[in-house]
Amino acid sequence: MARTSQNRSPAVMQQRSEPDDSLDFFPTPPWGTRALCEYLARQWNLENQTVWEPACGEGDMAQPLEEFFKAVIASDVFDYGFGMVFDFLLTQMLKPEFLNEQPDGMVDWVISNPPFRLAEDFVKEALEHVRVGVAMLVRSAFLESIDRHEDLFMKYRPYVILQFSERLPMVKGRLDKKASTATAYSWIVWTKRGLSEGSNSRCELEWIPPCRRTLERPDDYPAHPDDAPPPMPLFEKEAD
Template identity: 55%
Template sequence: MSQNRSHAVMAQRAEPHDSLDFFPTPPWATRALCWHVLRELFGPTEDMTVWEPACGIGSMVMPLKERFRRVYSSDVHDYSHLWPGQERVDDFLMYGSESPCIEKQGVDLIVTNPPFRLGVQFARRALEAPFVHRGVALLVRTAFLESVERHRLFTEHPPAVVAQFVERVPMVKGRLSRTASTATSYAWIVWARGNTDTRLRWIPPCRKALERASDWPADEVAA
């Protein structure tokens, strides 16, 4: 029997309830957020601070460091053996898990690719945190826009922008892969304090312009 490769089937990504749901973000997708979304909403970000609370192996942290003055990184799992840049091992969903520095000084933004099944909890935690001064950006499957539970989230906390990728953003469980492909569609959902007039934007084709050889494992670049 041949495999069913329809879009509806291929776009599904089922994970066990206790899975870390660790799918590293291709760095170019974070640069796309910075160039095509955040600059329009917030202006220059070079003097801003940001927290990535599901940092994994740092694939989102590194491009954020290109555009922000200070990037904090943490994850519920210890990935420091794969990426020494991880600063803390903390459960973002536990109130009080933020570092003393973040609690005292706050951050301008939270930017992350949350576990899909915990996306609503990540959004609420970030949006309701008093130490987040300007906004929140979550990279999610476009299917995240559906469901009654998420409708409640969007009604109570209307985002400023839904930025839909027109290109696919391929992600592979547990690793970065330059050659991966996917049928799953992704978008950035961005909330900005005081901005509740949700707009739909398209992120134009930009992978070729924004990715770098240094983003990928050496064996992938050489392939």
């Protein structure tokens, strides 16, 4: 049996850390974004609303957002060949043109899977630019930490935390249908209305029911050589 010295225990996998200069590019399987939109669509008319995906990578989250929203704006600090190139954390200093084109300089939603290391800054920045709300896909371990308790969750009370009951496998640098993961993920949603109620507002916890089978589409993933059918023999083997 092949052995590896790497410790792959869940406890260790939860602590995955990236170098400080890493872009932390972990594309989101599209079914994970559809699961969020299905939830939001129960309360909001997304087909009349605009959303900004400010860390869009290769567009694996922006594209399923297009299935639900009237308009999707996509940007990333790095040029992956999808969306605009823009450092989200500089938005207040360098307001992008599309925000100036909105009547009030805002979009309805900011939705993203931000780099883990910058996720708290992304949430705070995003809240400055929305009319309705912000949804961020994070490792569920993001809910822990003494600093975030004080600086984020007590000051900016989420409206709802949506915990995936099924694992959402993400791997560095590519979408992989066959990937597995020991890391738990959830969506955290903040609403402007909820925030206006202050730190006493209630934060709900909901579970996203298993949904991969219903929300996944065959063309969500790049063709993988292993997925190709085995080559057909050109000639039938003759009987001995």
